[in-house]
Amino acid sequence: MESQTLRLVDELLSGNQDSAWNIVEKAVEKGASSLDIYEGLLTPAMRYIGTLWEKNIVTVADEHVATTTCDYLLTRYGFYKKVTSKRNKKHGKVMLFCLEEEQHFIGLKMVSLLFEEHGFDTRFLGADLPKEAAEVMATDWQPDIVALSVTISFHLDQLPQYVNLLESLDPKPIMLIGGRLIASNHVANSVVDKAKQMPSLNELNEWLLRYKKGVDIHVDA
Numbered sequence: 001m002e003s004q005t006l007r008l009v010d011e012l013l014s015g016n017q018d019s020a021w022n023i024v025e026k027a028v029e030k031g032a033s034s035l036d037i038y039e040g041l042l043t044p045a046m047r048y049i050g051t052l053w054e055k056n057i058v059t060v061a062d063e064h065v066a067t068t069t070c071d072y073l074l075t076r077y078g079f080y081k082k083v084t085s086k087r088n089k090k091h092g093k094v095m096l097f098c099l100e101e102e103q104h105f106i107g108l109k110m111v112s113l114l115f116e117e118h119g120f121d122t123r124f125l126g127a128d129l130p131k132e133a134a135e136v137m138a139t140d141w142q143p144d145i146v147a148l149s150v151t152i153s154f155h156l157d158q159l160p161q162y163v164n165l166l167e168s169l170d171p172k173p174i175m176l177i178g179g180r181l182i183a184s185n186h187v188a189n190s191v192v193d194k195a196k197q198m199p200s201l202n203e204l205n206e207w208l209l210r211y212k213k214g215v216d217i218h219v220d221a
């Protein structure tokens with residue numbers, strides 16, 4: 001593990017927002033892209049904290065402090081990108097949420113920020129969104145794309161219900177599914193196959209570049 005990641009792990013666990021931000025800022029100054037920050041710095045740091053928790057080296061409370069600090073970094077980074085780059089929200093609307101009872105939203109927040117950077121209008125609904133609430137928002141706001149995130153295996157059972165619900169909307173949004181489970185293995189299921197499974201932000205980024213050119217507008221493209 002890189003030394004800057006280990007330093008970040010310490011700052012996240014101590015809840016030192018400004019020192020943690022300094023590490024991100026230094027990486028940006030050295031030329032790190034958003035993908036580098038998300039996939040190369042913050043994600044490995046959070047995953048490493050998971051390993052420390054598994055080994056009983058850190059507590060659940062420590063994990064919560066690390067999460068709120070990481071959340072802060074993402075908000076601050078998103079703000080930094082907003083003020084330092086010109087964007088117009090011309091590429092469409094994206095609604096993002098985690099399935100009911102799913103608390104792990106940090107990865108999806110990165111997804112939301114990446115969409116914003118690509119010029120999309122986003123609604124990030126965060127963790128634990130019941131199907132009925134998703135339906136109300138999607139019917140009312142009519143997103144072009146809906147991005148879902150799933151981390152915990154026993155939340156996967158409800159995924160087909162969300163996919164079917166979104167599939168029945170008119171107009172039907174493009175559905176993207178990601179998260180730890182998708183990153184580690186493709187979920188085989190004919191219903192879920194109506195959506196595009198995306199194992200990483202790099203893959204999402206590639207897809208977005210094609211989507212914006214008007215090529216990859218179909219899920220199976």
Ligand code: B12
Binds near residue numbers: 039154
């Ligand atoms: C922080 C954390 C928590 C926090 C969650 C905070 C939050 N609000 O997000 C808290 C403390 C609440 C928590 C609770 C639990 N957790 Co937890 N948690 C973690 C930890 C340490 C880090 C998660 C994280 O932020 N990772 C970093 C993010 C950026 O990675 P990511 O989510 O994979 O996202 C990346 C990609 O997947 C992608 N992505 C994500 N979503 C999407 C969506 C789209 C569309 C796309 C394109 C891409 C994409 O983008 C990211 C880019 O890198 C992990 C360890 C780990 N290995 O991840 C355990 C971990 C995920 N948790 C675990 C467990 C077991 C739990 C609990 C069940 C523990 C318990 N007994 O209470 C509960 C369940 C809560 C619930 N109901 O959801 C296990 C899961 C194991 C399993 N087989 O299911 C892990 C792996 C820990 C472990 N080593 O055992 N957890």
